[in-house]
Amino acid sequence: MKKVMISTMAAAILLAGNMAEPALKAEAGVLDNTISYNSLTFKDVPAAHWAASAIASAVQDGYFKGYTDGTFKPSAPVTKAEMATILGRLTEQPVVTTGNSASFTDIPDWATEGVQAAVEKGFIDPSKYAGKLDAKAALTRGEMAIWLAQGLAAVSPDYMQALSDVTNTVIPAKEYFTGKMPASQKNAVAVTMGTGLMSVGSDKNFGTDRTTTRAEVATLLARYFAVAKKQPIEFQGLEELRAVGLTGTNIKVIAPSYVKRTEERVNNTYDYSKATDDFTKVRNKELVTRTDYATMKIKNWIIINPYVKGTQRSIYYPVFLDEGDTLLNGSYYSITEFDLNIKDSSMNRLQAGGLITSPTISALLSPDSKAYIQYSLPNINSLLNKDRVFSVKNPIYWGIGLLHFEKSFYPEVHLRVKDGTHYDVEPEY
Secondary structure: OOOOOEOHHHHOOOOOOOOOOHHHHHHOOOOHHHOOOOOOOEOOEOOOOOOHHHHHHHHHOOOOOOOOOOOOOOOOEOEHHHHHHHHHOEOOOOOOOOOOOOOOOOOOHHHHHHHHHHHHOOOOOHHHOOOOOOOOOEOEHHHHHHHHHHHHHHHOHHHHHHHHHHHHOOOOOHHHHHOOOOHHHHHHHHHHHHOOOOOOOOOOOOOOOOEOEHHHHHHHHHHHHHHHOOOHHHOHHHHHHHHHHHHOEOHHHHOOOEEEOOHHHOOOOOOHHHEEOOHHHOOOOOEOOOOOOEEEEEEEEEEEOOOOOHHHOOOOHHHHOOOOOOOOOOOEEEEEEEEEEEOOOOOEHHHHHOOOOOOOOOOOOOOOOHHHHHOOOOOHHHHEOOOOEEOOOOOEEEEEEEEOOOHHHOOOEEEEEOOOOEEEEEEOO
């Protein structure tokens, strides 16, 4: 795809732009003194500012202008009408719904054309609004994620498919784990995080309810241009999120050498015709356990390679591991989300760990990293009373194990489902 651009005429009427009438400027939340200063250096954007480069590029390309007092106001919020105007004037964004009326009753005159264009280019879906865009309200990060993800879906059907694939994924944001992320925003948040368009803040929250600032918009535009030129498969993070959404695990993305065991290597007491490497046949199914203290299901299974960095690093690394965490003998981390239903009211942690005896799928301990605590994930210790006995009947928590690759460490993973299916994988030798 060609670089997404906006026209010179469009740039002239964007945020803090050269509106024709003072009344329209006031209505848009743009002050009269914003129309003349157009330097790439601003008093309130030092070189060390996190968005300094993006702001300079956005101003140079005509997306923004500065204020006459020499400031850019990077923390000032952006309204929905303003952002829609920017998105609607991206000339290389494909038009997907020509003539489809925006059908909003609260759009200021100056933004009518821009909002209509944003709708036609797929950024805004009028069916998700009850006739009003709330155009003068500040755009939240959650809604920004929706608009950008929908824009990508208009660029490529593969992004549209990705939006669907992540429906049941694990999103590496604190709001997901605390249950505070709106369901209507989850898929878009997953796609924007998986592509690197957006990310969590220092508090590990995505900030779905936080407003979007001028600095953020400058940065997001540059990122959107880059992402729109690629396909989903080029982003490992998004491929992980899709894999977990569809199957419950990212093992085929992070550890593709793990394959279905050959018949001669599977215990001959099992029916090999029911052996599989398809984790969907295990996910959320009742497993055969060694003891009868509780029933056990696996909701999700995350594999993390601790030895790589950059784009090769799992999108889940910052959730479960601290920087520098490594293992011996080339092992990977295996993080499993368990769903137990306790039958014996005296079941303790050791007995939970004994339900399945595997170095990989272990319910004995939860991760103990600082990151795990910061993301507010459930820890097995918080589910136990002073006698180390479970205090809840249906504990759901993450356990930690090791995915081995050396034969001497029993690298095979074997899980049996009550219906006779058995998941059997090991490294390909």
